[in-house]
Amino acid sequence: MADIIVKIINKSDNELPSYATDQAAGMDLRAHLETALTLQPLERVLVPTGLFMELPVGYEAQIRPRSGLAFKQGLSIPNSPGTIDADYRGEIKVIMINLSNEPQTIQPGDRIAQMIIAPYVQAVMQPVEVLNETVRGEGGFGHTGKS
């Protein structure tokens, strides 16, 4: 795979995000917190990472939940996958929500999410009067499940 260079400023005490295994798709992101943060059931918080990035043109970063946190603690990401635009220069932040019935605590340095770097395209919208015909047509939302 060709190297994709992402410029990054790290204002946290945490290590830089990195791939945990050879073929990992995502890098874990850590919470940049002074003290522990407790989320009540259904509470949402914006968790800073202390990271600022310059993505190459044509690439985005996606912020996704970690399955272990979601399964064991009900900690998830309501806007998943979060989108980091190539032209964003602000701090990467993670919106966390507690979907469990109990308070859940995030400690400074905890791995709260994973980040996937992915290519995107920008499309040009072409207004028309008619769309081409297909077998599916307007059927959707379980249409093919009908017998």
Ligand SMILES: O=c1ccn([C@H]2C[C@H](O)[C@@H](COP(=O)(O)OP(=O)(O)OP(=O)(O)O)O2)c(=O)[nH]1
């Ligand atoms: O989980 C996220 C999602 C977004 N962002 C940052 C990077 C992204 O480029 C910017 C805008 O995100 P988005 O387009 O999803 O938010 P919006 O509500 O549409 O805000 P804006 O009007 O600023 O685009 O916020 C994060 O740090 N974390």
Ligand SMILES: [Mg+2]
């Ligand atoms: Mg936006």
